[in-house]
Amino acid sequence: MELKEKARRAVDALKAEYPGAQCSLTYQKPLELLIATRLAAQCTDARVNLVTPALFERFPDVDAFCAASAEEIEPYIHSCGLYKTKARDIYAMCLALRDRFGGEVPDTIEALVTLPGVGRKTANLVVGDIFGKPAVVTDTHCIRICSLLGLTKNKEPFKVEKDLRAILPMEEANDFCHRLVLHGRAVCIARRPQCEKCCMKDFCNHYLEKAE
Numbered sequence: 319m320e321l322k323e324k325a326r327r328a329v330d331a332l333k334a335e336y337p338g339a340q341c342s343l344t345y346q347k348p349l350e351l352l353i354a355t356r357l358a359a360q361c362t363d364a365r366v367n368l369v370t371p372a373l374f375e376r377f378p379d380v381d382a383f384c385a386a387s388a389e390e391i392e393p394y395i396h397s398c399g400l401y402k403t404k405a406r407d408i409y410a411m412c413l414a415l416r417d418r419f420g421g422e423v424p425d426t427i428e429a430l431v432t433l434p435g436v437g438r439k440t441a442n443l444v445v446g447d448i449f450g451k452p453a454v455v456t457d458t459h460c461i462r463i464c465s466l467l468g469l470t471k472n473k474e475p476f477k478v479e480k481d482l483r484a485i486l487p488m489e490e491a492n493d494f495c496h497r498l499v500l501h502g503r504a505v506c507i508a509r510r511p512q513c514e515k516c517c518m519k520d521f522c523n524h525y526l527e528k529a530e
Contacts, residue, residue: 377391
């Protein structure tokens with residue numbers, strides 16, 4: 319089976335299994351998604367969603383963050399882990415947004431990755447969910463499941479992103495990545511994948527090789 323055909327089958331299978339595809343982080347504004355995604359590094363989305371309401375009530379916009387300090391941000395995000403580094407990044411990110419982008423979140427991956435603490439995964443999520451542009455969010459679920467399927471042989475996020483951009487129907491890519499997260503939590507669990515329940519087992523390299 320050609321990779322593009324396999325990718326299309328994966329897209330269709332996940333769409334049927336998880337018709338609702340959306341980011342599991344709670345946000346109202348572009349800035350909130352940007353910050354929530356930074357907080358989610360080595361932390362669950364559920365924990366981030368518990369933390370952000372108070373954080374965004376205290377700091378409702380870029381100017382509010384800039385008027386504070388990293389030390390003032392720390393208590394609000396303490397339970398997310400790595401809170402000192404994340405607070406420094408959020409503060410520096412907001413200064414950069416104010417000084418270089420007029421206080422607005424930019425709409426391109428190239429601009430977003432110039433912000434402190436923002437990598438391609440975060441940038442793809444923002445341009446996809448906020449600005450509706452084709453995006454490939456290569457988080458741990460995406461990399462692991464696409465490797466098992468045989469859609470990529472790479473493990474490095476940027477290389478996986480390039481592989482998927484070459485074979486996915488890009489109008490489906492963003493939702494596909496959200497559905498991979500749902501599938502990774504519900505069925506293709508890292509330590510105990512429930513292959514018999516998987517909607518993609520008929521064309522999954524891992525399952526087919528295991529069945530031989």
